[in-house]
Amino acid sequence: MTDFDKALKFVLEHETVYAKGHYGDMKFAVSENITNDAGGLTKFGIDQRSHPDVDIENLTLEQASEIYRKDYWEKHKCYDLPWPVNAVHFDNCVNMGPSQAIKLLQRTVGAHDDGVWGPNTRVSLMAACKVRSADVVALQICSKKEDFYVKLVEQKPHLGKFKEGWLNRVNDLEKAIV
Numbered sequence: 001m002t003d004f005d006k007a008l009k010f011v012l013e014h015e016t017v018y019a020k021g022h023y024g025d026m027k028f029a030v031s032e033n034i035t036n037d038a039g040g041l042t043k044f045g046i047d048q049r050s051h052p053d054v055d056i057e058n059l060t061l062e063q064a065s066e067i068y069r070k071d072y073w074e075k076h077k078c079y080d081l082p083w084p085v086n087a088v089h090f091d092n093c094v095n096m097g098p099s100q101a102i103k104l105l106q107r108t109v110g111a112h113d114d115g116v117w118g119p120n121t122r123v124s125l126m127a128a129c130k131v132r133s134a135d136v137v138a139l140q141i142c143s144k145k146e147d148f149y150v151k152l153v154e155q156k157p158h159l160g161k162f163k164e165g166w167l168n169r170v171n172d173l174e175k176a177i178v
Contacts, residue, residue: 003078003079003083003086003087004069004073004078004079004090006083006087007073007078007086007087007090007091008065008068008069008073008090010087010091010172010173010176011045011068011090011091011094012026012044012045012061012064013172014045014091014095014169014172015042015044015045015094016029016044016045017029017030017031017032017043018030026061029043029044029061030043031043031056031057031059041056041057042056043056043057043059043064044059044061044064045064045068045094046059046064046067046068051067051071054067068094072090072093072094072098073090075098076089076090076093076098076101076102076117077117077122078090078093080122081125082129082134083134084134084135084138084176084177085105085125085129085134085137085138085141087138087173087176087177088138088141088142088145088173088177089101089105089141091169091173092104092105092141092145095166095169096145096148098115099115099116100115100148102115102116102117102121103115104141104144104145104148105121105125105141106121106124107144108128108137108140108141108144109121109124109125109127109128109137110124110128111124111125125137135177135178138177139174139177139178142170142173142174142177145170146167146170149163149166149167149170150163150167
């Protein structure tokens with residue numbers, strides 16, 4: 001199983017909603033449209049707002065996997081990062097958006113946190129992984145993600161209904177990468 005396959009498995013476990021009585025069976029994945037979720041109609045975690053040209057209602061697992069590979073894993077250079085940092089960064093790009101994901105990574109490794117991936121961010125990340133190990137860096141990014149969500153809900157209380165799910169996801173991610 002490739003790093004992408006492992007990271008995608010984690011994301012799909014947290015992004016997929018199933019028809020009642022069919023939890024875990026991808027053939028019974030359904031779309032959802034949650035109030036206060038800015039992405040709108042979503043299936044397999046692929047949202048209409050970010051992917052306006054995709055037929056979300058009829059999206060297949062194979063199509064979603066290809067979107068994740070192209071628009072997240074490849075576009076945000078996850079393939080070029082060490083495991084498990086690549087899995088954490090991939091999940092963060094999906095869960096909170098690429099700019100915020102890059103900022104968390106940059107803050108963790110001491111790079112300028114402008115939310116833009118560049119050579120200085122990569123050099124800082126690789127140096128941090130060499131000194132602290134990729135496992136430690138990945139866990140530190142998770143810690144920053146948890147802090148981000150706590151502060152986000154403090155600033156925007158209407159998002160409070162998502163807090164427990166976000167924090168559970170961070171906890172699950174930490175367990176998955178250790």
